[in-house]
Amino acid sequence: MKLIILDRDGVLNQDSDAYIKSVDEWIPLPGSAEAVGRLCDSGYTVAVATNQSGLARGYFSQADLDAMHDKMIKLAAAEGGEFAHIAFCPHGPDDHCDCRKPLPGLIHQIEDALKVSAEGAWIVGDSIRDLEAGAAAGCNTALVRTGKGEKSEHKLTSHPSLAQAPVFDDLATFVNWLIANQP
Template identity: 45%
Template sequence: MKLVILDRDGTINFDSERFIKTPDEWRPIPGALEAIARLNGAGYHVAVATNQSGIERGLLDMNALNAIHAKMLKAVQQAGGRIDVIYYCPHSSDTDCRCRKPLPGMFIDIGQRLGVPLDGVPCIGDGLRDLQAAAAAGARPMLVLSGKGAATLAGGNLPTGTQTFNDLSAAVDAILSAG
């Protein structure tokens, strides 16, 4: 099975400093939904791994998160694609959990659930935590400059071997051209 793991905010959809709290605030980045559909068309399964500390902070509840994800899944489906699984960490950074990126817990759980070893699996995100989690899981970190990506690149200290792309569509082009 071929797998790609994506971050959500800043990678698939526009991010917000105030968190995405409602379905109305969730807006796809141009080309992102079609990029997911192209992955699916090439035989890739797509998983999403997203930190959602707004839940623990009381900024949104599970009903709101589920509604946001339902909107995202429907939008991807309307573009001809699908997301196979969504994993999220509801914890804030001061909570001791194994799932919050930069720890690799969500990635490991995705690999186990789908029966896919993570060695070399492309993991695409806009934040340093996304890249660190990918590297810690043995996956291939790929930075997109959308969302916080430009600031992440400027901050340096990227995991060894991190590839950089303008957006999700460009990253998918690279994955598909590599076979």
């Protein structure tokens, strides 16, 4: 199985420092649904690993999160894509869980759900914590400049394990590169 793990906010949809709290605030980034479809058409299994501390903070409910994910799933499906698993951390930063990125717990949840190792898979994120979680699980890492990516890009050099991570303008650009360079 060729596995791709995507962060959600800032990779698939617009991000906000005020949190994405409703289905109306969940706005897809241009080309993201099409990129998921292209990955699936090329034989990749696509999963999502996303911190959603807004649940613990009371900014939105589980029903709100489910509605956001339903919208994401439908938009990807309209482009021939699907998400094999969506793993999310509902905890706040002080909850000391093992799933909040930069810890690799969400990736381990994906491995368990899909009965596959993430070793050598790609994780695509817009923050250093996304890439740190992937590196801790043995994933290849890629940064996109959407979301918090432009602010995160200059931090790559201060993380030896991430310094060689390729950087792309957006998810679609990553997918173009991956498909052109796949073995």
